[in-house]
Each structure stands twice: as structure tokens, then as C-alpha cells.
Amino acid sequence: MVHRKTTKELLAESFRELASSKPVDVITVQGITAHCGYSPATFYRYFSSKFDVMAWDYAANCRAIMDWSGRNRPWSEIIAFGLRYLDEQRAYLRNLLEHTSGHESFFGYMPSVNTDARRQNIQTVRRHGPTGRFAGIH
Secondary structure: OOOOOOHHHHHHHHHHHHHOOOOHHHOOHHHHHHHHOOOHHHHHHHOOOHHHHHHHHHHHHHHHHHHHHOOOOOHHHHHHHHHHHHHHOHHHHHHHHHOOOHHHOHHHHHHHHHHHHHHHHHHHHHHHOOOHHHOOOO
């Protein structure tokens, strides 16, 4: 089955592409939307700010890593997968950390994003039961 990207995913992808060539502190909502062909109004239906895009994108990647890790994989593969993500995204993540500051910095968003990702993972386990290596553990 072909995965069609959602509007949120396209907006986040647009932000990531822009962040690959310029510091995030100079990227604007107008720039993000112009880059992907959406209007600012569409952006604000999904996100409250570019900082919200950063947090959503990071959380989506964390969820993907957690989903991948729940498929009966050894810990060594899970850790290697997470480290590969960090290595592949090194320049992007460094840009987020170095070019945001204050109340809405990327670093400031991370505790709540990580907590939300863990909470969603726990809710999934409660609804569907443990998967992978955790199946059968009570």
C-alpha cells in the first residue's frame, strides 16, 4: 500500500528542507508554506508556530522508532536504529538546538514531547497489549 503524506507531514517536510540550508531562526511560516505550496491559513490549521512543527516532527520520529522497536527486535538493533536516526539527522537537530532559544526553544520543547511520546506508547500497549519482546510479560 502506498503511503500518501498528510498535510502535516508535508508541512514538516517543507520545514526540514528549509532547515537543511538555513538557520531555523530565520525560517518563517510564510517561507514554510511558500516552499510547499500551502497557505499560512492551512499551516495554522495544523500548527501554532514553527516551534510546534519542530516538536511534532521530532515526536513523529520518536514514535516511528518506538513502533519499529516493538516488533520483536533485540535491544542492540533498537539502539542501533535510534543511533542511525540521530546520525542521519545530526545537522538538522544541531540546527534546531543552536538556532532556537528562550521559551520556545527546541530544547525547551523536548521534555513535554518525550513525555507525550511515552504516554502514547503506554496507551497503545494498554489498548492492544504488549508487542514484540514485551509480549507475555505481565
